[in-house]
Amino acid sequence: MSHTIRVGDLVTGEAVVLDLRVAQLASRAVAYAFDVAVQFLLLLGVYLIAPIGFDDALQSALALSLTVLVLVGYPTLVESLTRGRSVGKFVMGLRVVRDDGGSIRFRHALVRALGGFFVDFWMLGLGGAIALFVSLFSPQGKRVGDYLAGTLVIRTRIPQQEVELADMPPQLAEWARGLDLSQLSDELVLAARQYLSRYHELGEQARWDLGARLSDDVGAAIRSPRVEYTHPHPYLAAVLAERRRRAG
Structure with a gap:
């Protein structure tokens, strides 16, 4: 009988499942809070050094562009370079991996970040309500961005x-x-x-x-x-x- 291995479940030929400890909602929420704090500091720094003196419409467009850049660019860049560990996930002992257990790449991080910005948290996410709702009904605690990217978050501390x-x-x-x-x-x-x-x-x-x-x-x-x-x-x-x- 063949054996298959995948993160979330490590299944043997005897149907014995070895749980690879999918991250719980509470630990993910704390990790996200750390990341929001980092993003806030980045936004503050960007606004302090951003050029001023434009008319109101241009100033608003610039502010929106910088906000999107930080909210999407930060998780994309950090999770790509660290193979799934943002600052918050590092603190909480978590990591983003692909559904097949492999390390994520740039495209996975980008899709997760875009899903987080547009659906889970900011644009349509009602301050994280959608991410919370979807995660509660997901067996592996996935949010919309995880489903779109084909990823999940696991615990790395045993x-x-x-x-x-x-x-x-x-x-x-x-x-x-x-x-x-x-x-x-x-x-x-x-x-x-x-x-x-x-x-x-x-x-x-x-x-x-x-x-x-x-x-x-x-x-x-x-x-x-x-x-x-x-x-x-x-x-x-x-x-x-x-x-x-x-x-x-």
């Missing part, structure tokens, strides 16, 4: 009890110290942690098949593939334990 599952296998400790973990994405880390946390709920075949797929993805990211005879569980545990050790 409770301590799950982090502790990744103990360092002694036989792999020396190998792990030499790893380059700079390209290891939060999405892969989340999937690996969920695999380890639900390991004992899986059948033997699912443990191997799902673990092998995750190990292949992790190995490609860290440029140190799993040795064929090494079981996926200690391999993934070693990578996560080393990552935690370096984070302090």
